[in-house]
Amino acid sequence: QLVRRVRFNSSSSLDATGEKTVQPEQDVPGLTTFLESLKWDKNNLVAVIVQHIDTGEVLMQAFADRAALNETIQTGLATFYSRSRGGRWCKGETSGHFIKVQKIFTDCDRDSIIYLSDPIGPACHTGARTCWFKEVQIVVDGTEGKMDTFAVIHEGAHTHGDHVPRTTLQALEQTIAQRRREALQRPSDGSKPSWTVRLLGNPELLCKKIREEAGELCQTLEANEGRERAASEMADLLYHSMVLLNLQGVEMEEVLRVLRNRFTQSGIEEKASRPPKPQ
Amino acid sequence: QLVRRVRFNSSSSLDATGEKTVQPEQDVPGLTTFLESLKWDKNNLVAVIVQHIDTGEVLMQAFADRAALNETIQTGLATFYSRSRGGRWCKGETSGHFIKVQKIFTDCDRDSIIYLSDPIGPACHTGARTCWFKEVQIVVDGTEGKMDTFAVIHEGAHTHGDHVPRTTLQALEQTIAQRRREALQRPSDGSKPSWTVRLLGNPELLCKKIREEAGELCQTLEANEGRERAASEMADLLYHSMVLLNLQGVEMEEVLRVLRNRFTQSGIEEKASRPPKPQ
Ligand SMILES: [Zn+2]
Ligand SMILES: [Zn+2]
Ligand SMILES: [Zn+2]
Ligand SMILES: [Zn+2]
Ligand SMILES: [Zn+2]
Ligand SMILES: [Zn+2]
Ligand SMILES: [Zn+2]
Ligand SMILES: [Zn+2]
Ligand SMILES: [Zn+2]
Structure with a gap:
């Protein structure tokens, strides 16, 4: 049995x-x-x-x-x-x-x-990824500091999913993708581009930054800089890595799927039986 | 107005x-x-x-x-x-x-x-982080390849949240934390420790790996290695970084909060007005 x-x-x-x-x-x-x-x-x-x-x-x-x-x-x-x-x-x-x-x-x-x-595919019958693609928008109509009148505007016409309830990681991914679209649509007008746009347009700078941020994350451990620094440096590393993922056409979802597959096949622990890669 | x-x-x-x-x-x-x-x-x-x-x-x-x-x-x-x-x-x-x-x-x-x-604090009145801390466990009772009898066992006594519906990132974080607890509870019995346990016990090796994985992620862009390699290297980098976060007592939740705060204060775009750090 x-x-x-x-x-x-x-x-x-x-x-x-x-x-x-x-x-x-x-x-x-x-x-x-x-x-x-x-x-x-x-x-x-x-x-x-x-x-x-x-x-x-x-x-x-x-x-x-x-x-x-x-x-x-x-x-x-x-x-x-x-x-x-x-x-x-x-x-x-x-x-x-x-x-x-x-x-x-x-x-x-x-x-x-x-x-x-x-x-398998979109969950919503409309073809959207999730059923919650409509955000309830709330605006305050009043003088600053005096929020005495509210208006609720529901964007009923929006079915393209731009208001999907994005948690932080998805929101960051979306912001990066948005910057890329904007940069492609209207090339520099002479005004200083955002940091994300600069990274997207300069792979060399981006890779330099990713290596740097990885080093800074390690340093928080090596130099005992404390948990707040560690969280902040991890955020830096994650953000810059996600800009690279965008350039490679990779979504975080795929990265997470890779991680899950490694788990369920005990992939991470399986590594225990292998020596680390020779240097 | x-x-x-x-x-x-x-x-x-x-x-x-x-x-x-x-x-x-x-x-x-x-x-x-x-x-x-x-x-x-x-x-x-x-x-x-x-x-x-x-x-x-x-x-x-x-x-x-x-x-x-x-x-x-x-x-x-x-x-x-x-x-x-x-x-x-x-x-x-x-x-x-x-x-x-x-x-x-x-x-x-x-x-x-x-x-x-x-x-603010736990969402469940029991003190659990979320209300779904009970997993429905399904076991198959049959000979291999012949799943003709099912048994559903509900672990009703488990209220400490060990079965919280963990998505991939939370599950990975939990696996790392579990390895750490195990390693602390029973020091090496001579058998080969898992890769995670080795990393947890050797900060030098861990930092070396993180820098290495960051480099490998960059290389997928520099050497045009394709999206699959990029997803795989990002998974490597994420996993190793999360081992470091565990050693620093930092949860991914905190990292994500940092990222959200940077967003909502337009932190990332704000960086555009600053030159990158001098090298
Ligand atoms: Zn739907
Ligand atoms: Zn409904
Ligand atoms: Zn819209
Ligand atoms: Zn940094
Ligand atoms: Zn509850
Ligand atoms: Zn209920
Ligand atoms: Zn259990
Ligand atoms: Zn339990
Ligand atoms: Zn790697």
């Missing part, structure tokens, strides 16, 4: 014909106990949040009934209960944009689930 | 006495139109997901009614409708663990909201 974790990301989830075998809940040892332990709402649903395993992006939010959770657990493909259609809904079944669920979590009071996932 | 974005993170959200002024919805230009545009469920609620602006962690999930959204927008503090208590619930009002909302997003069909946030 062998007990091991299901590899949700294994290709076994979907065989060559795309067929999935889902057993009834009660035929799966432990499953009924687990499903009973959840706090179902009045409609016998729990909320489900789909989060990208590499980038942390929240991709979509929907609801699941017992059958949907049963199916997700057995197939490794994100499945929900559609409130509008009143029935089962396996994301990707019509679009091909399946969401491979890597890990499943329940929240503290057991009424909300996270599917930590590796999506 | 001045129109500008509300700075949710400004201290003006909470004055010295902790008092917040919330105007009625109709006194805020544009707010009613925005609230009318949302797709409220049968209980007049929308789902709300609270996400950490720096790390991307999903911190909590709850629901909001019109009043809760009105209050959140005006105060910049995450406020909800509590289904169990049947009323208003401003997170942190009793615990002090307020959640400062930096940006608000609506999803494609306008029934789910993200509060992109900077939390």
Whole structure:
């Protein structure tokens, strides 16, 4: 008898014909106990949040009934209960944009689930990466220091995803990409270009800076400069490296995927059995 | 007349006495139109997901009614409708663990909201960083290659957050921290230590590697080695730098906060007005 974790990301989830075998809940040892332990709402649903395993992006939010959770657990493909259609809904079944669920979590009071996932293609039916591409913009209409009037403007027409809820790393990546587009669109008008634009246009300077920042990060350890300096130098190194990634056409998402693949194949620890590269 | 974005993170959200002024919805230009545009469920609620602006962690999930959204927008503090208590619930009002909302997003069909946030303290009432600290563990009980029996085991007793839904960067950080704890707990038994443990115990080797990896990343650009090499070298550099951060007691979260603060103060672009450091 062998007990091991299901590899949700294994290709076994979907065989060559795309067929999935889902057993009834009660035929799966432990499953009924687990499903009973959840706090179902009045409609016998729990909320489900789909989060990208590499980038942390929240991709979509929907609801699941017992059958949907049963199916997700057995197939490794994100499945929900559609409130509008009143029935089962396996994301990707019509679009091909399946969401491979890597890990499943329940929240503290057991009424909300996270599917930590590796999506195939865009998660939103509009073709956007995530369903949250509309930012609620809030402007203050008043004199400085006296914020007594608010206006909420919703940019409903924006479907191109420029307002996607970007966390810090994604926002930085986007800023760099934006500077590059701007620099390409309107070449220097004589005004001093931003530091990012200078780096983008001068690979030699960029590489010099990356080596320098790596040295400064090391120095925080070598010269015992303290944790604040370390955080600051790491930020420098990360920023400059990400400018290089932009020039190479690489997104942080790909870097994170490389790191994840090294993990799950115990790649990092595997290195232990190899000596470091000869110098 | 001045129109500008509300700075949710400004201290003006909470004055010295902790008092917040919330105007009625109709006194805020544009707010009613925005609230009318949302797709409220049968209980007049929308789902709300609270996400950490720096790390991307999903911190909590709850629901909001019109009043809760009105209050959140005006105060910049995450406020909800509590289904169990049947009323208003401003997170942190009793615990002090307020959640400062930096940006608000609506999803494609306008029934789910993200509060992109900077939390003060733990988001979960249990004291955990996020509400999802319980992983649903799925084991396969069968002979290799024949996954015909599933068992779902929920580790209900685990409240210390060791199963928090970690995205790749957090998982890597955690693996490094784990290696460090293991190395401290049981000193070398003569078996070959993992590469991470070797780096942790040899700052000289670590710094040598970081400088090396920075060089290798630069070389992908200098020698035009292509995007795959660039992603791989960036992964190397990130991993080794994060081992250094662990030795310095710095978490990636802090590095990301540094980057965000530089942004919002236009720090990166501000550098444009400064010449690069003299060599
Ligand atoms: Zn809950
Ligand atoms: Zn969508
Ligand atoms: Zn836009
Ligand atoms: Zn520096
Ligand atoms: Zn929705
Ligand atoms: Zn909680
Ligand atoms: Zn455990
Ligand atoms: Zn544990
Ligand atoms: Zn390398």
